[in-house]
Amino acid sequence: MPLIDLASDAATQPTPPMRAAMAAAPVGDEQRGEDPTTAALEERVAALLGQEKALFLPSGTMANQIAFLVHCRPGDEILCAANAHVYGSEGAGAAVLAGAQLRPIETGSGIFTAATAEAALRTPRARSPRSRVIAVEQTTNRGGGLIWAEHALREMRALADRHGLALHMDGARVMNAAVAAGVPAADFGAPCHSVWLDLSKGLGCPVGAVLAGSAAFIEEAWVWKHRLGGAMRQSGILSAAGLYALDHHIDRLAEDHANAAELAAGLSQVPGLTVWPAVTNLVFIDTSASGIPAAALMAELAREGLRIKAEGAFLLRAVTHLDISAAEIIRATTLIAQTVARLRGQPGG
Numbered sequence: 639m640p641l642i643d644l645a646s647d648a649a650t651q652p653t654p655p656m657r658a659a660m661a662a663a664p665v666g667d668e669q670r671g672e673d674p675t676t677a678a679l680e681e682r683v684a685a686l687l688g689q690e691k692a693l694f695l696p697s698g699t700m701a702n703q704i705a706f707l708v709h710c711r712p713g714d715e716i717l718c719a720a721n722a723h724v725y726g727s728e729g730a731g732a733a734v735l736a737g738a739q740l741r742p743i744e745t746g747s748g749i750f751t752a753a754t755a756e757a758a759l760r761t762p763r764a765r766s767p768r769s770r771v772i773a774v775e776q777t778t779n780r781g782g783g784l785i786w787a788e789h790a791l792r793e794m795r796a797l798a799d800r801h802g803l804a805l806h807m808d809g810a811r812v813m814n815a816a817v818a819a820g821v822p823a824a825d826f827g828a829p830c831h832s833v834w835l836d837l838s839k840g841l842g843c844p845v846g847a848v849l850a851g852s853a854a855f856i857e858e859a860w861v862w863k864h865r866l867g868g869a870m871r872q873s874g875i876l877s878a879a880g881l882y883a884l885d886h887h888i889d890r891l892a893e894d895h896a897n898a899a900e901l902a903a904g905l906s907q908v909p910g911l912t913v914w915p916a917v918t919n920l921v922f923i924d925t926s927a928s929g930i931p932a933a934a935l936m937a938e939l940a941r942e943g944l945r946i947k948a949e950g951a952f953l954l955r956a957v958t959h960l961d962i963s964a965a966e967i968i969r970a971t972t973l974i975a976q977t978v979a980r981l982r983g984q985p986g987g
């Protein structure tokens with residue numbers, strides 16, 4: 639039986655037509671501004687996210703870090719959710735690279751209000767860190783794939799403007815948010831000073847992220863891209879996958895959301911499991927009522943050919959994507975239900 643990989647939407651494989659588009663891409667030296675395919679991708683993404691300019695990068699992690707490097711001086715402070723990727727999953731990059739301090743805001747959903755952010759701002763004085771950036775995640779990864787509403791982002795932008803801060807969006811799954819909400823991605827991108835989308839998650843590309851912002855922001859971002867070794871040469875081979883994904887892999891994210899809703903509905907019937915509402919392509923499964931540790935369930939399912947990820951002692955995450963069919967969702971649901979029943983029947987299970 640083939641492996642069903644629900645551990646991450648980063649698992650997607652480039653499709654044959656995507657590979658064909660990559661092979662056929664016209665390319666040039668990106669560092670000299672001569673790669674037409676990368677230039678085309680940057681232009682498309684800037685418009686898509688409601689920004690002036692954009693910059694192709696090797697990864698979303700680099701997009702977050704370059705944004706912080708441009709926005710911050712050493713000693714500055716970045717507000718973010720305590721369960722944000724920038725706080726827990728980027729090797730403390732903001733501290734190491736920008737010399738900035740992350741200020742985590744406790745929020746299970748990953749979403750916080752402008753009032754909460756305002757209460758966390760520092761009084762300007764010599765001994766305090768300087769509040770500088772508000773970082774939001776669209777969708778909230780560990781918050782359950784929830785969507786920051788446009789009005790919430792506009793309020794956050796107004797707060798940022800009042801205090802001279804930058805609003806940054808980690809848009810790893812901003813296209814999932816746009817498709818699920820049925821609005822243009824620019825509704826979410828335009829209120830931000832900087833925003834990026836990941837090509838290598840739900841959009842199904844092998845590599846890449848695109849960071850967008852004002853022309854002045856992107857000019858500075860270019861300096862950091864080069865300094866960090868992220869400037870490439872014939873990157874059009876990679877950007878072509880991005881252009882292909884923008885044409886063919888956005889509307890279909892709705893299938894991933896339908897599959898996630900189906901999985902959540904099926905698993906919510908399983909005794910011992912509590913499932914968070916699936917809004918986009920992330921499904922969180924709480925096993926605490928069953929007494930089965932997440933790591934034990936994960937290991938047992940892996941033996942059966944199903945990969946999902948333990949996110950906490952009694953919490954697992956399943957992610958739907960391009961390479962997961964509706965039939966596989968049915969098989970996965972059955973497999974999880976059977977495995978939970980079996981583990982619950984065991985002493986100590």
Ligand SMILES: *Cc1c(COP(=O)(O)O)cnc(C)c1O
Nearest residue numbers: 697698699723775779808810836
């Ligand atoms: C995956 C992810 C990133 C990092 O993106 P990479 O392209 O893997 O470096 C950042 N933020 C969130 C919310 C993510 O899910």
